[in-house]
Amino acid sequence: MGCRSDFCEGGPSHVISCAPYLIAGLGRAIYFPVRKSVDRIDSQFCDTLVTRAGLPEILMKSHFLLPLLLTLAMSYASQSRPASAGKEWLLAANKGEHTLGLIDPSAGRQLATVDVGGVTGHEVIASPDGRLAYVPIYGNSGVGLPGTDGSTLAVIDIASRKVIGNVDFGHGVRPHCPLINPKDKLLYVTTEIDQAVTIIDPATLKVVGKVPTGTSESHMLAIAHDGRRGYTANVGPGSVSVLDLEGRKTITTIPVASKIQRVGISVDDRLVFTADQAKPQMAVIDTATNKLKTWVSLPAVGYGATPTPDGHWLVVPLRDGKQVAVIDLGSMKVAHTIDVPANPQEVLVSRDGGKAYVSCDASQKVAVIRTSDWTVEKLIDAGRGVDGLAWAASN
Numbered sequence: 001m002g003c004r005s006d007f008c009e010g011g012p013s014h015v016i017s018c019a020p021y022l023i024a025g026l027g028r029a030i031y032f033p034v035r036k037s038v039d040r041i042d043s044q045f046c047d048t049l050v051t052r053a054g055l056p057e058i059l060m061k062s063h064f065l066l067p068l069l070l071t072l073a074m075s076y077a078s079q080s081r082p083a084s085a086g087k088e089w090l091l092a093a094n095k096g097e098h099t100l101g102l103i104d105p106s107a108g109r110q111l112a113t114v115d116v117g118g119v120t121g122h123e124v125i126a127s128p129d130g131r132l133a134y135v136p137i138y139g140n141s142g143v144g145l146p147g148t149d150g151s152t153l154a155v156i157d158i159a160s161r162k163v164i165g166n167v168d169f170g171h172g173v174r175p176h177c178p179l180i181n182p183k184d185k186l187l188y189v190t191t192e193i194d195q196a197v198t199i200i201d202p203a204t205l206k207v208v209g210k211v212p213t214g215t216s217e218s219h220m221l222a223i224a225h226d227g228r229r230g231y232t233a234n235v236g237p238g239s240v241s242v243l244d245l246e247g248r249k250t251i252t253t254i255p256v257a258s259k260i261q262r263v264g265i266s267v268d269d270r271l272v273f274t275a276d277q278a279k280p281q282m283a284v285i286d287t288a289t290n291k292l293k294t295w296v297s298l299p300a301v302g303y304g305a306t307p308t309p310d311g312h313w314l315v316v317p318l319r320d321g322k323q324v325a326v327i328d329l330g331s332m333k334v335a336h337t338i339d340v341p342a343n344p345q346e347v348l349v350s351r352d353g354g355k356a357y358v359s360c361d362a363s364q365k366v367a368v369i370r371t372s373d374w375t376v377e378k379l380i381d382a383g384r385g386v387d388g389l390a391w392a393a394s395n
Contacts, residue, residue: 088130088393089103090102092382093123093388094113096383099114100116100124103382110381116137116156116163119150123176126393131392133390139174143217149193152166152168167207171193176190176191176219176220179222186202187200188211197232222264225265228244231285233260235277238255240263240274240285256285257276259277261275267309271293274305276302279301280297281302282295282316311329313329314327318344319343324340340360341367342363346388361386
């Protein structure tokens with residue numbers, strides 16, 4: 001129903017909406033303005049309802065009934081808005097059940113899941129406007145293991161909670177890690193079998209280019225904040241490929257260890273991190289020289305690395321240790337360890353740096369760690385095999 005503007009005394013900037021409410025016993029619907037804040041009931045507002053809605057004066061000037069009606073109307077207007085309007089979602093790839101989870105971080109609950117339509121998505125990224133989620137369909141196995149080779153990417157509308165599009169790579173490529181390049185706003189996805197990062201135009205859902213990585217099992221991707229460089233973790237080869245994303249070519253490949261997992265980049269783009277899978281240590285790469293700079297000892301084998309927005313800390317899941325380690329990037333030493341549920345996979349830090357969210361796939365939990373004192377604040381129930389995490393903020 002449209003707003004009856006003759007009831008909206010304050011004009012468009014003063015009114016959220018005009019909500020319908022059927023008054024019991026009167027047998028007719030009335031419309032009245034729902035204001036952004038109602039601190040008091042003024043006589044002019046009451047008179048407007050009396051004269052224009054045709055309600056008895058004594059009814060509308062009641063100190064009990066009118067506030068009740070306003071409260072009901074505000075509740076109605078709130079519930080009638082789209083579920084995603086003005087909301088920040090924590091997106092979670094539940095690879096064990098082939099769904100995308102929509103988690104309300106304020107409530108600490110997974111409120112909905114969307115079937116991604118394939119087996120299975122490991123990672124997710126949201127569009128810059130927070131409307132869409134992109135989930136590559138990797139296959140039914142892990143990196144370097146026998147199994148199916150995924151060939152599509154699902155596009156999910158977050159508000160309607162439906163798959164609304166797909167990208168078909170044309171053949172099995174095991175697409176895995178999706179990122180939006182901050183410079184050109186294109187979607188970059190690691191495609192392991194092609195030994196490349198494939199570039200997709202989100203507007204057309206067409207493949208518009210590739211950046212070769214020069215080696216196999218290019219599983220995860222990090223992009224510099226200026227969008228010019230990319231870095232892939234090549235798991236089995238144990239190396240990091242340095243990519244010129246503008247020129248769409250490999251600059252160099254840096255040998256690191258016999259096997260590595262995941263890749264992260266510092267907030268100033270000076271350092272790249274990847275975890276040795278044979279020894280409990282984190283490799284630190286200097287992006288100015290594209291050479292290994294140092295190692296940081298860990299309490300157990302690491303699995304990824306996510307910096308806090310202030311650049312002070314690096315949060316590292318210890319997959320087999322049921323812990324998360326926190327590296328002080330000033331001293332390059334572990335300063336904190338936090339116990340979390342089994343198999344921590346991925347870390348996503350809130351935009352304000354106040355919380356770190358850790359997916360723990362074996363336990364179907366997301367651990368919420370408060371960074372002010374590095375303690376677990378709560379555990380959020382997620383889906384089976386919860387893995388990749390991403391933010392989706394809509395206006």
